[in-house]
Amino acid sequence: MKIRWCGHSCFLLTADSGLKLLTDPFDETVGYPLPTVAPDVVTVSHEHFDHNAVKVLPGTPDVVRGPGEHTVRGISIVGLATHHDDAGGARRGENTVFTMALDGLRVTHLGDLGHPLSAAQIMALRPVHVLMIPVGGYYTIDARQAKEVVDALNPNLVLPMHYKTDVMDFPIAGVEPFLNLVGGGERLRSTTLEVTPESLPERRRVVVLDYM
Template sequence: MRIEYLGHSCLYIETGDFRLLIDPFVQGNPLCPVSLEELKGRNITHVLVTHAHGDHWGNTLDFAREGAQVIGIVEITSYAAHHGARSTHGMNIGGSHPFDWGTLQLTPAWHSSSFPDGTYGGFPTGMVLTLEGKKIYHAGDTCRFREMEWIGDLGLDLAFLPIGDNFTMNADEAAKCLPMLRPRLTVPMHYNTFPVVNADPARFETEAEMLGFQVQIMSPGATLEL
């Protein structure tokens, strides 16, 4: 599979015949290296949303109204359906579901969640995707929490963790998550999009390596094969 980092917390994943977007914050994201029209041209099949804040919900409806299935906690999928999404699949914390492209499990995330119009967005989540036999954890917006040990028990090949501070944990706190999550590789995210979340990913890399964990810093537009 191919994973492209589109800045902030947005990921584009190609796996088999499927094209997934996680937290599609495209318009208004100063780090996103591609335009909304370019991403529409990729014929996105599924949009996965960790929580309802505008910098994660983003352009979900632009893809959903063209046929991409919206997946997330039930409050998010219900909102999407009410606003023109043609296909949705609602889930909840701890639940998993097999899709044509792989399996998704929702995990807790300690944060808040409301849509840009103020509508309640349900409980914020992280996500564990099982794709082509690999397990990928997208933490969403969160702080460190003890139950990450249970997520680590799933056997993570790759983890995306926020490090920008202010709205989420910082680099030092994110590094402290690694002994619980035990991923083979970690990528920092949710930083340097706006001044309030400025952070140095090299600090996270240094702290992680001192603990014995491998980090790959991805610039927006960078890809990795898994």
Template sequence: MQLIWYGHSCFLIKTSTGKRILMDPFEDSIGYNNDFPKCDLITISHNHFDHSYLNKANEKTKVINELGFFDMNYLTIEGFSSFHDKSNGAKRGLNIIYVLKINNVTICHLGDLGHIPTPLLLENLKNIDILLVPIGGHFTLNGFDATTTCNLISPKYIIPMHYKNNITTLYLDDPKSFIISMKNIKKLNSNTIDYNSLHYSTKCQVLLLTPPYT
């Protein structure tokens, strides 16, 4: 299984059988290239322009943008309710956390989570292999709250997303506060990982991917 970071909160997952799952695709106005390939499935955590854009190649692709359990034969996916802020959604609305199970690998995409998960929510976020977590603050978890969230979920691998770099035009924090709060940081000179090539040794291994097109 391969995971490709397109930037911001958007990831493309390629399964061993060639299926493509695109998560939280964005408009190109935020600075990244959004020339996404034709996919088999798209998940959308919430209906904001930087998380819900369908390009021409995917105008007819199946979209999951709701809560519940879905069995697609080549994967299962479950959406859990959360909030885009610390005020129960009063400021920015709802957010859907998706947990995907593909080829015995469990991936959790936190979307634009804006609060530390409640104990009830954490019950649904167990045994995660790869956690995709926003760390840029202002609209989502900041670096320190993201650290707390990662420690509570305790996945094998953590990939930070939704933060400031030299590409995006959005008002976000850089990853510094998250990096200094976490241990086991591994910087990769790529925006792509092959899960089968990873060597698991300890919980909460942070994989800091290189933003694409730099």
């Protein structure tokens, strides 16, 4: 499977079969270049403009929203109900964490998770091979909370997302505070990473991808 970071919380997963799954598409106001690929499947963690902009995508993908078990184009996708804040959703609403089973891997995208995970939620999500986690704070968990989530889920591969870069003006932190807490990360200087069950690191690997 190939994983490409398109910016913000948007990743393109390309299976060995060629099937393309896109997470949390953003609109043109966010600052990153819009994805130009036509995905087969799109997951939307919640209904904010920087995560639900399916309308900007080419093609007519199948769109997955909300908690529960979904099977789309042969892919198993499980949504776990969480909140966008630490007040039970009172401030920013609900959020769905999606786990996709693809090419023998369990890929978990936390969306705009806004609170620490409960013991029951941790048990429901594990095992996690690839974790896409927000680290910028303000709208989501911050660097410290993100580290706690990583420690609890113990994924093989960690891909930070939803952090400040030079193309956006959101009031969130960059990736560095998170990297400092987890002992550093590997900057690939690439938008894309290829992952297989055989190539999964035994020890946790934190990778920072470029968006272009």
